Amino acid sequence: xxxxxxxxxxAILSAIGGxxxxxxxxxxxxxxxxxxxxxxxxxxxxxxxxxIF
Numbered sequence: 001x002x003x004x005x006x007x008x009x010x011a012i013l014s015a016i017g018g019x020x021x022x023x024x025x026x027x028x029x030x031x032x033x034x035x036x037x038x039x040x041x042x043x044x045x046x047x048x049x050x051x052i053f
Contacts, residue, residue, distance in 0.1 A: 001051055007044035011037050 018033030 001047075004044045004047035004051070007040045007047070011041040011044060014040065 014033045014036040018030050018037065021027075021029035021033060
């Protein structure tokens, strides 16, 4: 469960980084942060759901 929470924190921080990189018009960094949000967000939500059900 700790790993899922850490993944969720990484996903949230990646989303914040993506917003700031989009403001600076750095689309390469925005792409990487978007992929990180998708991957870490998926694994964190899937892990949390596996603990609940």
